[in-house]
Each structure stands twice: as C-alpha cells, then as structure tokens.
Amino acid sequence: MPFSDEVVARRFVSAQQVAELAGVSRSAVSRAFTPGASIAAETRQKVMQAAAELGYQVNDLARGLLANRSRLVGLVVTKPEVGFRAHLVAALTGALIRRGNVPVVINTGHSEAELQAAQAALFGYRAEATIILSGSPPAALVETARQNGHALVSIGRSEPGCDHVKIDNAGAARLAARLFHAQGFRRLAFAGSQSGTPSITERELAFAQEARQLGADMTIVRGADTDYAGGQEAADALLGRADRPEAVFCVNDLVAFGLMDAARGRFGLAIPRDLAVIGFDDIPEASWGAYGLSTFRQDPVLIAAQAIAHLDRRLADPSASPSTARLDAMFMARITTRAAAASHVEAAPVDTPAANDSLIGAHP
Numbered sequence: 305m306p307f308s309d310e311v312v313a314r315r316f317v318s319a320q321q322v323a324e325l326a327g328v329s330r331s332a333v334s335r336a337f338t339p340g341a342s343i344a345a346e347t348r349q350k351v352m353q354a355a356a357e358l359g360y361q362v363n364d365l366a367r368g369l370l371a372n373r374s375r376l377v378g379l380v381v382t383k384p385e386v387g388f389r390a391h392l393v394a395a396l397t398g399a400l401i402r403r404g405n406v407p408v409v410i411n412t413g414h415s416e417a418e419l420q421a422a423q424a425a426l427f428g429y430r431a432e433a434t435i436i437l438s439g440s441p442p443a444a445l446v447e448t449a450r451q452n453g454h455a456l457v458s459i460g461r462s463e464p465g466c467d468h469v470k471i472d473n474a475g476a477a478r479l480a481a482r483l484f485h486a487q488g489f490r491r492l493a494f495a496g497s498q499s500g501t502p503s504i505t506e507r508e509l510a511f512a513q514e515a516r517q518l519g520a521d522m523t524i525v526r527g528a529d530t531d532y533a534g535g536q537e538a539a540d541a542l543l544g545r546a547d548r549p550e551a552v553f554c555v556n557d558l559v560a561f562g563l564m565d566a567a568r569g570r571f572g573l574a575i576p577r578d579l580a581v582i583g584f585d586d587i588p589e590a591s592w593g594a595y596g597l598s599t600f601r602q603d604p605v606l607i608a609a610q611a612i613a614h615l616d617r618r619l620a621d622p623s624a625s626p627s628t629a630r631l632d633a634m635f636m637a638r639i640t641t642r643a644a645a646a647s648h649v650e651a652a653p654v655d656t657p658a659a660n661d662s663l664i665g666a667h668p
Contacts, residue, residue, distance in 0.1 A: 317360040326354035376431040377405045377615070378449070382412050386531060387558045388585040388602060389437060392459070395604035396435060399612050427452055433615055436463060455618040457611050461502040467614035468628040469607055473503050474510035476600040476633040477553065480582045481514035483635070484551040487642050489580060493523040493549035495538035495559050497530040504530065504555050507584065511553050523549060530555055535562020543571045543579070551580035551641075557590045559583070560597055564640070581640040584633070596639035606631060 319333040326333070328347055335341040336351035354360075377400050384393045393409060400407040410426050412418070426434065427448065433455035449456055450465060458466040484492055492515045496508045508524060515522045525541040527534025538559060542549055543566070554560035560583035567573040567581075575581060583590060586601035610629040617624060 317358045319360070321358060322351060322354045322360050325358060326350040375405045376408050378408050378410050378426040378431045378434045378454075379437060380410045380412060380426070380434055380449075381437040384409055384411055384437075387556060388587055388604070391587060392437060392602075392604040392607060395608035396437075396611060399605075399608040403612060403615075423448060433457070433619065435459065435611055435615070436461065436466070453622075455615055455622070457614045457618070459607060459611060465626060467618055467626050469610045469614065470628060470630050471503070471602055471607075472630060472632050473506035476584065476635070477507045477510035478514040479635060480553045480600070481511050481518060481520070483582070483641065484553070484580060485515075485518045485520060487551070487580065489551040490520050491523075491547065491549045491551075492520045493525065493542050493552045495535060495542070495552050495554040495563055496524060496526045497534055497555055497559070498526045498528055499530060501530075507553075507555055521547075527559065531558045532562040535559035535564075536566045537562075539563045539566030539571070543567055543573065549579070552582075554581065554583045557583040557585045557587050557597060557599055560599070560640075561589065561595060564595060564597070575640050576642055580642065586636050590636070591638065598638045598641040599636050600633035601636050602633055603631075 320330055323330045323333045326347075328350060332343060332347055333351050333355075335343040336348045336355075379393060379396055381389060381393060384390060397407040397409070408425065408431060431454065434449040434457070436456065436458045437460065456463065456466040457469065459469045460471060462468065481492065492511075494508055494511050497504050512522050512524060523542065525538045527537035535554065535558065538552075538554070539562065542552065542563075552560075552563060554563060560581055564575060564581055567575060567579050573579045581597065583597045583599035584602075586599045589595060590597040590599050610631065614627065614629065617627070
C-alpha cells in the first residue's frame with residue numbers, strides 16, 4: 305500500500321527524542337552510545353530501551369564530521385562490475401563492514417566528468433582510507449588521496465608510498481609455460497589486452513620469457529580489453545593461421561571463455577585435444593561444465609583480509625614504512641589441460657583443495 309503523508313514526512317529519530325522518552329538529558333544519550341564513557345547502568349538501560357522502541361541509530365556521519373574523520377573507506381576501481389574485480393569488491397565491502405567501516409565504491413568511469421564526481425565523493429565525505437584495486441585508476445586521484453592524508457592500500461599494482469597486496473603474477477605465468485612444455489606443446493601463445501595494466505604486463509612478460517627459454521615458439525596477441533570480446537578477438541588473430549598455437553595462456557578467465565567459445569564454434573577445435581587453454585582468476589564460471597577451465601586462482605577473501613591487515617597497521621601507525629603482502633596464485637587443473645602435466649611439475653602442498661580440482665602452487 306502507498307505510504308501515508310505522515311510516514312513520508314518523518315525524519316530520522318533524533319537523540320533528543322530518545323532523551324525525552326527515557327527521561328534523561330541529551331548528553332546522557334550521547335554517553336550511552338560512546339564506548340567507555342561514564343554513565344550509570346540504570347541510565348544506560350533507560351536510554352537503550354527508549355532507543356530500541358523508537359528505532360534510533362547513532363549518526364556516525366555527524367560524529368565523523370565533528371572529529372574531522374569518518375569510518376568511510378573508498379574503494380577506487382575501474383569497471384567494478386567486470387570479472388574478478390566484482391568478486392574482489394564484494395569481498396572487500398564485506399570485510400570493511402565487519403570491521404565497522406562504511407565502504408564507498410568509487411567507479412573512476414570513462415570521462416573527466418565521471419572522474420571529478422568520483423573525487424568529490426571520496427574526499428568530500430572525509431574518507432579515512434583508500435584502497436586502490438587493480439585496473440587503471442588515474443594517477444591524479446591517487447595523488448589527491450595521498451595529499452589528503454588517506455591511508456593507502458594498493459592491490460595488484462605499484463603506487464609510491466602505499467602498502468601493497470600483490471599476486472605472484474610472474475610465478476604463475478612461468479608455471480603456465482612449464483605446464484604446456486611438459487605436455488609436449490612447442491607452439492605457445494599469450495592472449496592479453498591493450499589495456500596494459502600492471503598485472504597484465506607482468507603475466508605477459510613472464511610467460512613469454514619462460515616460453516622462449518624453454519625453446520618454444522611464442523606469439524602474443526592483445527585484444528581491446530580483458531573481457532569476453534577480447535578473447536574472441538584473440539581467437540580470430542591466432543586460430544585461423546596455418547601455424548596456429550597448440551596452447552594459449554589467457555590473461556584472465558573472461559578472455560579464456562571468449563577464446564574457447566570461438567575455438568569450438570568458429571574453428572571447430574576440440575579442447576584440449578586440438579588446443580590447450582589456461583586462464584587466470586578462477587572466477588566461479590571457470591568451474592562450470594561448459595568451460596572446465598584450468599586456471600590460476602586468486603582468492604578474493606584472502607586478498608581482502610590482507611588489505612584490511614594493512615589498513616589496521618597503517619591507521620595504528622601512520623609513520624610506519626610501507627609493507628607488501630605477496631600471495632601465490634594456485635593452479636586449478638581442470639579439463640582444458642591434460643592431467644598428465646601435473647606429474648611433471650613440482651606441486652606445493654594444499655590443505656583444502658576444491659572437489660574435482662587439482663591445485664599446484666605457482667612458484668617461480
């Protein structure tokens with residue numbers, strides 16, 4: 305049923321209303337909701353009872369403005385809805401909420417106007433920290449965060465003066481080349497992206513270097529972006545050639561999906577009989593029956609936990625030297641590579657592998 309005029313016109317319950325119902329002073333309400341403040345147990349009980357009856361919630365935004373700080377934490381990200389970044393944003397927002405923060409996702413957008421709006425949202429509300437996700441957030445926004453005294457945590461990229469959480473992209477890429485080589489493949493390819501983010505560049509350079517050191521023929525193609533369409537573009541560039549590759553390392557799972565669908569649908573190739581494929585990220589769709597993609601797993605929950613640990617340390621000691629947490633990407637062996645390859649590459653122990661998946665540590 306539609307809201308009545310009375311309901312629409314109501315505002316948030318105030319501390320003064322709680323005080324009046326409880327029969328106490330306004331300052332007593334404030335003390336009741338301030339950890340460690342001096343207040344009689346009986347008075348506090350009256351306040352809490354009145355607050356529950358009225359549905360009162362503390363105005364944390366007002367408290368933060370008075371203290372010239374807030375519990376807001378900005379997540380600066382390009383295309384937060386795409387691929388692994390969507391799962392990482394979900395993990396980070398959940399971890400921040402459990403920590404007592406209010407996460408604010410700052411989508412840097414594609415235009416100067418969108419960037420200006422993002423900056424206004426991040427700094428206008430006095431966010432106390434900024435987490436920079438992999439992608440290509442503008443350097444100007446990062447520098448403004450630094451100038452405003454934000455605790456800065458960078459995930460998957462390098463920023464001066466930041467604490468970092470980094471994945472061993474190079475180690476995973478080298479392992480991908482060795483796995484292909486162990487299966488007897490000598491014509492290898494890398495399906496990358498023109499976006500050229502730090503993670504993409506690290507994977508491309510390490511895979512190409514390792515493949516050439518192993519004596520394999522190496523081809524690199526770069527789609528317009530790290531998405532399904534980019535994988536289709538890579539397939540068109542690679543698979544119509546007389547000397548098409550026998551195995552392709554894709555910069556992420558979305559690129560691998562596009563390449564695999566094109567390989568099967570347009571080029572009539574069977575995977576892995578005619579073409580072996582390895583991805584990166586291990587997003588949920590990678591384990592679906594339509595793909596069964598062998599890939600390297602980034603754990604968004606673990607990455608988020610490391611970012612929160614950095615945040616806790618930085619806020620406790622703003623003058624501490626920057627630190628870096630380095631995480632392995634675990635190899636999830638599925639049906640797009642031959643199982644025999646795992647026996648040729650030394651594996652790191654894993655405590656809790658997923659059902660029907662084989663995991664191999666990605667070490668250089």
